[in-house]
Amino acid sequence: MSASTDFGTGSAMGAPGAEVPEPAAPGTGPARARGFQLPRSPKIIIGLVTLAFFFVIAVIGPWIAPYAPGASLSTTNGVPQPPSSAHWLGTTQLQQDVFSQLLVGGRSMVLVAFLSGAIATVVSVVVGVSAGFLSGVADDLLSMLANFFLVLPALPLLIVIFGFLPASGGSNDLLIGLIIAITGWAWGARVLRAQTLSLRTRDYVDSARLVGERTWRIIGHEILPNLLPIVASSFLFTVLYAVGTYTAMAFLGLVNPVHWSWGTMLFWAQSANAEISGYWWWYLPPGLAVAFLGTSLALLNFGIDEFINPRLRAAGLTRKRVKRYAAGPVPRRFPLGLTPVVRLREGERS
Amino acid sequence: MRVLGRRFVFYLITALAAITVDFFIPRLMPGNPVEAILARLQGQITPGTIKALEAQFGVQTKEGIFGQYLQYLSNILHGNFGISTGYYPSTVASVIKSALPWTLGLVGVATVISFVLGTLVGVLVAWRRGSWLDNVLPAMTFFQAAPYFFVAFLALELFAAKLGWFPTGRAYNQLDFPAFNLSFAGDVLSHAVLPALTIVVCSAAGWIVGMRNVMVTTMDEDYVLVAQAKGLSRNRVVWYAARNAILPSVSGFSLAIGFVVSGALLTEIVFSYPGVGWILLQAVNNRDYPLLQGIFLIITFTVLAANLAADFVYVLLDPRTRQEA
Numbered sequence: 096m097s098a099s100t101d102f103g104t105g106s107a108m109g110a111p112g113a114e115v116p117e118p119a120a121p122g123t124g125p126a127r128a129r130g131f132q133l134p135r136s137p138k139i140i141i142g143l144v145t146l147a148f149f150f151v152i153a154v155i156g157p158w159i160a161p162y163a164p165g166a167s168l169s170t171t172n173g174v175p176q177p178p179s180s181a182h183w184l185g186t187t188q189l190q191q192d193v194f195s196q197l198l199v200g201g202r203s204m205v206l207v208a209f210l211s212g213a214i215a216t217v218v219s220v221v222v223g224v225s226a227g228f229l230s231g232v233a234d235d236l237l238s239m240l241a242n243f244f245l246v247l248p249a250l251p252l253l254i255v256i257f258g259f260l261p262a263s264g265g266s267n268d269l270l271i272g273l274i275i276a277i278t279g280w281a282w283g284a285r286v287l288r289a290q291t292l293s294l295r296t297r298d299y300v301d302s303a304r305l306v307g308e309r310t311w312r313i314i315g316h317e318i319l320p321n322l323l324p325i326v327a328s329s330f331l332f333t334v335l336y337a338v339g340t341y342t343a344m345a346f347l348g349l350v351n352p353v354h355w356s357w358g359t360m361l362f363w364a365q366s367a368n369a370e371i372s373g374y375w376w377w378y379l380p381p382g383l384a385v386a387f388l389g390t391s392l393a394l395l396n397f398g399i400d401e402f403i404n405p406r407l408r409a410a411g412l413t414r415k416r417v418k419r420y421a422a423g424p425v426p427r428r429f430p431l432g433l434t435p436v437v438r439l440r441e442g443e444r445s
Numbered sequence: 446m447r448v449l450g451r452r453f454v455f456y457l458i459t460a461l462a463a464i465t466v467d468f469f470i471p472r473l474m475p476g477n478p479v480e481a482i483l484a485r486l487q488g489q490i491t492p493g494t495i496k497a498l499e500a501q502f503g504v505q506t507k508e509g510i511f512g513q514y515l516q517y518l519s520n521i522l523h524g525n526f527g528i529s530t531g532y533y534p535s536t537v538a539s540v541i542k543s544a545l546p547w548t549l550g551l552v553g554v555a556t557v558i559s560f561v562l563g564t565l566v567g568v569l570v571a572w573r574r575g576s577w578l579d580n581v582l583p584a585m586t587f588f589q590a591a592p593y594f595f596v597a598f599l600a601l602e603l604f605a606a607k608l609g610w611f612p613t614g615r616a617y618n619q620l621d622f623p624a625f626n627l628s629f630a631g632d633v634l635s636h637a638v639l640p641a642l643t644i645v646v647c648s649a650a651g652w653i654v655g656m657r658n659v660m661v662t663t664m665d666e667d668y669v670l671v672a673q674a675k676g677l678s679r680n681r682v683v684w685y686a687a688r689n690a691i692l693p694s695v696s697g698f699s700l701a702i703g704f705v706v707s708g709a710l711l712t713e714i715v716f717s718y719p720g721v722g723w724i725l726l727q728a729v730n731n732r733d734y735p736l737l738q739g740i741f742l743i744i745t746f747t748v749l750a751a752n753l754a755a756d757f758v759y760v761l762l763d764p765r766t767r768q769e770a
Contacts, residue, residue: 239455239458242455242459243458243459243462245700245703246456246459246703246748246749246752247459247463247703247745247748248702248703248706248707248744248745248748249703249707250703250706250707250710250711251707251710251725251740251741251744251745252463252466252741252745254725254729254737254741255467255470255737255738255741256470258729258732258734258737259470259471259734282700335590338590339590339592342592343592343594343707343711346592346594346711347711347714347725347726347729348729348730349729361592361594361595361598364598365594365598365714365715369598370597370598370601370602370606370715371601371602371605371606371613371614372606373602373606373607375602378595378598382591382592382595382598382599385590385591385592385595386587386590386591386592386595387590388590389589389590389591390586390587390590390591392590393586393589393590394583394586397582397586400658404658404662
């Protein structure tokens with residue numbers, strides 16, 4: 096009757112997080128063990144640690160920045176200075192401290208990215224699950240809406256929206272996050288709809304319906320818990336998308352250029368031709384920061400993908416590990432019902 | 446065929462919706478759009494600018510909003526996107542027309558290369574899983590996450606500024622007069638290498654990861670095992686598996702192409718490549734709203750056309766879609 100009775104592809108799905116209702120598995124159970132197993136993947140650990148680092152930067156960055164990000168620190172020359180003991184990452188053309196800009200800019204970036212990821216995820220869950228569960232005309236309309244946003248090229252649309260925004264809107268993180276979310280929810284909705292469609296016809300949902308449970312209870316207690324990994328994955332995907340999009344918008348100068356973020360740093364670097372003039376200390380730090388923030392999100396997403404689809408995980412085995420597993424008993428790493436198919440390479444096949 | 450027909454109708458509706466969005470965004474913003482734009486233009490106003498904007502946003506007309514909308518639709522259908530305020534008195538259509546071939550050439554070629562290359566590498570990584578090739582994946586994750594224009598920065602600094610192998614920007618040497626001869630073609634080619642490389646490196650990452658993940662799943666299917674058990678040559682087996690694994694890549698094309706085009710536009714800006722991305726930047730800098738809206742529509746139409754092409758290929762590849770359910 097609960098999520099844990101479903102041993103199919105869905106069995107791995109109810110596991111992560113304590114908020115999954117587990118009435119049928121009091122205390123012990125494989126589900127709990129699996130829940131703790133998730134962080135063991137190196138991809139997830141690296142992703143989480145990197146992400147935590149960026150979170151810390153976002154919170155304390157503006158406090159520990161040695162200088163104000165927009166302050167011109169010397170008026171002696173108009174040439175960007177390379178890194179020195181006074182300015183760890185050098186200065187910009189206006190003699191602003193790059194290190195301070197980097198620290199201050201992280202907050203806006205992380206805030207916008209996670210805000211718009213959260214908004215888009217809520218929208219995609221509502222639209223996707225409704226479409227999958229309701230079917231019929233409602234499904235057709237909602238799917239069409241999602242498909243429309245999916246094929247619409249997001250960047251030009253965002254440029255038009257941002258371009259017409261009143262000047263004050265260009266420095267409002269909440270508004271920026273909201274606008275980016277408008278173009279970022281469709282993919283999640285489509286994936287969630289497909290999964291809901293598949294879950295809707297599972298036996299345990301049928302039996303819940305036969306028992307006479309209300310629709311909302313079925314959605315909330317039987318469907319949603321099993322969608323959690325996909326929701327998490329689409330959330331991370333949207334955050335990743337928002338990171339890139341926000342950077343692009345700021346890079347184009349559509350966000351107020353003194354509203355410091357890594358994108359605005361790149362905007363200033365580009366308008367001073369930093370990449371041709373060899374001022375690497377100016378554009379490299381914000382670019383790498385964006386790239387590593389994105390990489391941490393993508394790694395986490397990878398980890399969740401492998402969690403949902405164990406075949407991908409088995410593929411990560413090295414030759415040595417494959418040999419060891421092939422010789423010994425079934426490894427405990429793989430939970431029951433998810434025994435992966437371990438394929439030996441040619442030549443190792445006995 | 447009916448599948449394609451339905452998709453075609455969908456893209457038609459999407460195009461119409463895009464036009465509608467384009468029509469309403471400036472009108473939904475608070476205040477009079479022309480005044481708001483003039484306030485932001487700050488002094489770079491000519492009487493022509495005001496006229497162009499008023500015509501674009503229907504400020505001085507007596508027509509209702511519905512009449513304006515119909516007028517707008519008919520203008521678009523006639524290829525009339527208004528008059529650019531930044532390139533006044535050029536029309537938006539002529540400005541875009543001069544830039545579009547560069548973008549289509551660059552993005553088109555780069556996309557095809559990256560799709561083919563990415564798919565092949567993805568197949569290889571999946572087939573040789575457990576070997577050193579698995580280490581390709583984290584690197585790909587990085588390129589997938591890094592902004593295109595940042596990679597463009599790196600390419601520009603390394604290969605153009607430091608090593609001097611390629612020119613630092615533009616589509617051809619300014620001293621070189623555009624002509625249809627070999628030296629000009631070589632010039633164009635050498636200018637296109639770095640931007641194309643950037644687009645290929647960044648977008649191939651997505652294809653590699655996607656293809657590898659589907660391929661890994663496909664390789665566990667029974668028919669692949671059977672093919673191996675029958676003693677077919679390895680290449681034949683890979684071919685059978687890859688043929689089936691490529692379907693999600695093709696159907697996921699619509700999502701990817703939007704990303705690639707967006708990234709390519711930003712790449713053009715870094716390389717001062719005179720394509721749509723470059724005039725997009727000019728439009729943003731000059732607050733050239735008619736041009737911005739025109740570019741949005743043109744890119745949307747192009748992406749929709751690319752989607753239709755992808756759907757067509759999908760129908761060719763997958764016989765199941767040709768079967769009437």
